[in-house]
Each structure stands twice: as structure tokens, then as C-alpha cells.
Amino acid sequence: MDFGSARRAVLQLLGTTAPADVPALLHWMRTTRDFDEFTQDNNDVMLKNIADDLRSCLPPEAVLCSEQLALQKLRQQPEPTVHVDAFLYDEDFIDSLCEEGKMSRNYCTACGSHQTAPLGRHSSLQSCYFSGYLYSSAAQLCGVELNGEFCQLQEMIIKKYEFGDRIKVLHADVCTQGPLLQSADVIVMNNVFEYFLTEAEQASAWDYIIHNVRKQGSLLVTVPSLQESLLGLKKTDVQLSCWVEEIPLNLDVCQQSETDREALEQIHLYRVL
Incomplete structure (x- = not known):
């Protein structure tokens, strides 16, 4: 399907949408990440490959043993904090780790176990x-x-x-x-x-x-x-x-x-x- 045909098909689809739902549909089209696979350029792919390379060389929290002061300060946080580098671990990757039981987004406010309240995140590795x-x-x-x-x-x-x-x-x-x-x-x-x-x-x-x-x-x-x-x-x-x-x-x-x-x-x- 060429551009002209695709454009007409999209407009036709909008025309068949219930009027009350059109604003929500347009908002979704403007803000969704569902189209990322169609819009990613080579630079996006390269950045993801770099993140993969670095992730394979670092522990899950992306803090090296040589960073003793950083480790100490993270342990002193008033709330339990998992050090997650935002460049290495995007939301989809974190979701997959949580599903596999390798990470939790929550902790218990009473004992500190990862159960009931949102878990904090910190990021430092530069991209x-x-x-x-x-x-x-x-x-x-x-x-x-x-x-x-x-x-x-x-x-x-x-x-x-x-x-x-x-x-x-x-x-x-x-x-x-x-x-x-x-x-x-x-x-x-x-x-x-x-x-x-x-x-x-x-x-x-x-x-x-x-x-x-x-x-x-x-x-x-x-x-x-x-x-x-x-x-x-x-x-x-x-x-x-x-x-x-x-x-x-x-x-x-x-x-x-x-x-x-x-x-x-x-x-x-x-x-x-």
C-alpha cells in the first residue's frame, strides 16, 4: 500500500470511529509508543545495542565494587533503593525482570521487604x-x-x-x-x-x-x-x-x-x- 492509499485508509478508519471516541483515539496516536518499531532509525538501534553491550559487562545495579562510597550512600537511603540505570534498563526491560522475579518495584514499609510500596530508582551511568x-x-x-x-x-x-x-x-x-x-x-x-x-x-x-x-x-x-x-x-x-x-x-x-x-x-x- 502506497502513502496515498494508507492515508485514505487511516482517514476512513477515523470516519468509522464513534464520535465520542475520536479525541481519545487521536490522543493515543499522538502519544503512543506502539509505532516505535516503524519509526526507529539506525541511531536508535545503535543506542539499544550499546545498552546491551554495557549491560553485559555490569552487575544488575550498574554499580561497580570500586564505587564504595556510592554503594554506602545507596544503602543509607531512608527508603530501600534499587540502583537502576535508566539508559541500560528501560521500562519494558524492567517489566520483564519483574515478571521473572529478578527485580521488584515494591517494598514493605514495615520491614523493608519488597512487597507493598513503590521502590525508588537512581541512575548515574551516562549515555x-x-x-x-x-x-x-x-x-x-x-x-x-x-x-x-x-x-x-x-x-x-x-x-x-x-x-x-x-x-x-x-x-x-x-x-x-x-x-x-x-x-x-x-x-x-x-x-x-x-x-x-x-x-x-x-x-x-x-x-x-x-x-x-x-x-x-x-x-x-x-x-x-x-x-x-x-x-x-x-x-x-x-x-x-x-x-x-x-x-x-x-x-x-x-x-x-x-x-x-x-x-x-x-x-x-x-x-x-
Whole structure:
């Protein structure tokens, strides 16, 4: 069936739909993920393959044994938290794990067993390099990774998918990368310190970043907000209004029914003054 015939068939189907149900049908057509298999391009497929590759190299919670502080902080959460990386485990994959009994979305509020109340999720592993390579025109994507094991994993993906012409991963402490921070046009920071540094180390790292990220007009993307990240770090005395301005995001452009609105609301965009 060619496009013209398919279009007429769809319109004919709409014409036979009960008038009261047409709005619901149109809303479903605009927001459903049921058409994904027809609209996926090669980049989408490649990202899924990358997730498969990384998932096979990591434990289910995607936290390495070398990340002792992160493991300790996750265990100290007031509610039981399963560390699930959103890039590696989409909702369909999590559903399949739950059906197989390998994961639970619930825990008992009385004893902590996974029974009755929603179970929290946390995500840290970055897909920015790979999605940036596939979906943006950025000339250079440079990441700073403190954990050597994650560096090796990322280098494996970069080599396998031949991303090396635009992606570079530095095994380093961001507090040694002043020139990189000073020259960057866009900086993405997703839960970068909370689970991996002590409060004193977080304060020191933020002081370093604020001192070096001064390129006027450069953009800073953070999860969570800067206000939340800096809250409680007594050694950091920052007037955010003198450093950056927040740019409102239109979250309504993400209309898929399965979009995690709460997760999107954690994303904040700032412009350096």
C-alpha cells in the first residue's frame, strides 16, 4: 500500500470511529509508543545495542565494587533503593525482570521487604557521549571520568562503534581540568558528586567548577538543580544569580505517554553570565 492509499485508509478508519471516541483515539496516536518499531532509525538501534553491550559487562545495579562510597550512600537511603540505570534498563526491560522475579518495584514499609510500596530508582551511568555523537552536531564530546573501570567500558564502546573521531574520555578528577571547563560550550552534570564524594569534597569540587566555568553564554545542564546540589554544602558560598541564569524548559514537547515527567523535571538548563 502506497502513502496515498494508507492515508485514505487511516482517514476512513477515523470516519468509522464513534464520535465520542475520536479525541481519545487521536490522543493515543499522538502519544503512543506502539509505532516505535516503524519509526526507529539506525541511531536508535545503535543506542539499544550499546545498552546491551554495557549491560553485559555490569552487575544488575550498574554499580561497580570500586564505587564504595556510592554503594554506602545507596544503602543509607531512608527508603530501600534499587540502583537502576535508566539508559541500560528501560521500562519494558524492567517489566520483564519483574515478571521473572529478578527485580521488584515494591517494598514493605514495615520491614523493608519488597512487597507493598513503590521502590525508588537512581541512575548515574551516562549515555551523553553516545547520544551526543549520534544526535548532535557537536564537533567534540569530552567526558571526565574518575572511575578507571568505567573509563575502560566507555573506551570499549568508543572503539567498537568507531566514535573516536569525536568522543574523548579522560580518566581524571574534574578538579584538574580547568582549561577544559573554561573552553567548553556545553557542560552536562548528572548527579556527578552526590553519590561519589564526601560533602567537603563536593564543596571543593563545586568551588573549582564555579571558578572555572566562566565562559559567557556557555550552557550548563544539571540533574538535579544547582540549588539542590549546593544545598547543605556549608563551605560553598555561591551567589548563583551572579554566575548563571536559568533557562526555562518546555517539557510539553515530550508527549509520549510513558515519559517520566518527574525525571524530566529534574533537568535544569543554565546560561553562564
